[in-house]
Amino acid sequence: xxxxIILIAAVFVNNxxxxxxxxxxxxxxxxxxxxxxxxxxxxVLFVMTIATLATYLLHEFVLVPSGMDYLRTITFILxxxxxxxxxxxxxxKVSPALYQALGVFLPLITTNCAVLGVAILALGLExxxxxxxxxxAIANSIGFALALIVFASIREHLxxxxxxxxxxxxxxxxxxxxxxxxxxLGFTGLV
Amino acid sequence: MAxxxxxxxxFLKGIIKDNPVFVxxxxxxxxxxxxxxxxxxxxxxxxTLFVLLMSNIVVSLIKSQIPAKxxxxxxxxxxxxxxxxxxxxxxxxxxxxxxxxxIFIPLIVVNCLILGRAEAFASKxxxxxxxxDALGMGIGFTIALTLLGAAREILGSGSIFDxxxxxxxxxxxxxxxxxxGAFIALAYLTLAFNRISTKTS
Numbered sequence: 008x009x010x011x012i013i014l015i016a017a018v019f020v021n022n023x024x025x026x027x028x029x030x031x032x033x034x035x036x037x038x039x040x041x042x043x044x045x046x047x048x049x050x051v052l053f054v055m056t057i058a059t060l061a062t063y064l065l066h067e068f069v070l071v072p073s074g075m076d077y078l079r080t081i082t083f084i085l086x087x088x089x090x091x092x093x094x095x096x097x098x099x100k101v102s103p104a105l106y107q108a109l110g111v112f113l114p115l116i117t118t119n120c121a122v123l124g125v126a127i128l129a130l131g132l133e134x135x136x137x138x139x140x141x142x143x144a145i146a147n148s149i150g151f152a153l154a155l156i157v158f159a160s161i162r163e164h165l166x167x168x169x170x171x172x173x174x175x176x177x178x179x180x181x182x183x184x185x186x187x188x189x190x191x192l193g194f195t196g197l198v
Numbered sequence: 199m200a201x202x203x204x205x206x207x208x209f210l211k212g213i214i215k216d217n218p219v220f221v222x223x224x225x226x227x228x229x230x231x232x233x234x235x236x237x238x239x240x241x242x243x244x245x246t247l248f249v250l251l252m253s254n255i256v257v258s259l260i261k262s263q264i265p266a267k268x269x270x271x272x273x274x275x276x277x278x279x280x281x282x283x284x285x286x287x288x289x290x291x292x293x294x295x296x297x298x299x300x301i302f303i304p305l306i307v308v309n310c311l312i313l314g315r316a317e318a319f320a321s322k323x324x325x326x327x328x329x330x331d332a333l334g335m336g337i338g339f340t341i342a343l344t345l346l347g348a349a350r351e352i353l354g355s356g357s358i359f360d361x362x363x364x365x366x367x368x369x370x371x372x373x374x375x376x377x378x379g380a381f382i383a384l385a386y387l388t389l390a391f392n393r394i395s396t397k398t399s
Contacts (some may be wrong), residue, residue: 026377028231029301032310035226077286080304081278088271120227122309124301177223178389185381192378 012198015148024154030121039089045161048152050112055122057085115177117198212334219342220391224311228302230380236359241295243340250282250312251332257320258328273316278322279307349383350374
């Protein structure tokens with residue numbers, strides 16, 4: 008039951024993009040086509056889960072016992088950056104097909120604040136455990152995927168719409184994101 | 199004289215022509231995430247300005263020592279060190295702001311504005327130009343965040359910098375201090391900014 012609540016909260020109520028504002032750069036940047044947004048979502052799911060697993064273990068077994076919790080930001084970003092690099096090398100060797108699909112998105116993910124944000128937020132969960140932290144990361148990446156794919160399919164339709172000249176580009180995209188966020192606000196109080 | 203003029207342009211480009219928020223769309227997460235009031239926007243802007251300035255100074259000073267292949271990780275470590283300093287100072291001296299900004303303080307590390315300036319500017323230019331670039335970009339970012347924060351605070355809670363100008367029981371547009379308001383307010387501010395900057399140039 009607890010896990011179902013985490014899932015619903017992360018996907019709908021506190022959606023990582025639309026209500027917590029993490030991962031806005033890829034949300035605005037790679038959302039012009041549905042196919043690229045699916046690829047990006049897959050890459051984020053992959054990296055976010057592994058990164059949270061690694062940083063949780065690092066925090067629990069290295070930083071806390073040695074009293075160096077203040078080094079959290081530095082160590083986490085380094086772990087994430089090297090992990091992304093490693094995932095890229097391993098994928099290339101083990102599964103070229105998957106690499107073809109996710110490859111271009113991997114380098115972009117290092118500076119995706121959603122990954123670092125979820126890794127830090129996962130430490131603050133109530134009665135936290137490793138399993139819960141990893142589940143939290145998966146739930147949040149599903150939320151990310153949902154927001155990104157819905158937004159990309161709206162943007163595909165916008166291409167054909169008749170928009171006032173000044174609103175074209177960034178302003179209309181932000182407005183659409185605002186309306187989408189408003190729709191997600193309706194889930195408040197669900198859990 | 200020509201050099202002086204260039205430095206002035208170097209400073210001004212961050213505020214108007216290449217404004218990090220309205221034109222380059224860098225650092226959008228903190229821009230949207232913490233601007234529910236003008237004070238928060240200003241605080242985040244100054245924290246980012248400090249990190250940007252220090253990282254630009256350090257990167258510019260040691261640029262010749264960093265091997266090109268590992269420059270990005272090296273920049274990230276430099277930035278992360280200053281972010282940790284900001285985190286500790288804020289927690290100790292301004293705990294109220296620390297609470298308000300929350301997760302977005304450690305996330306200054308992944309603010310693409312800072313890494314972007316280190317890579318695109320400080321690693322290629324001398325100390326003085328890098329300082330001026332950081333000040334211009336940082337002030338441009340701070341102005342944008344404060345403007346957005348002020349707009350949202352005026353519409354959403356009927357106050358500015360916590361000074362209320364409507365009565366206690368007045369109905370304000372609460373939407374603007376909620377997440378959707380951030381996107382909507384930024385959309386119209388960008389529109390206005392584009393309009394003004396195309397007219398003047």
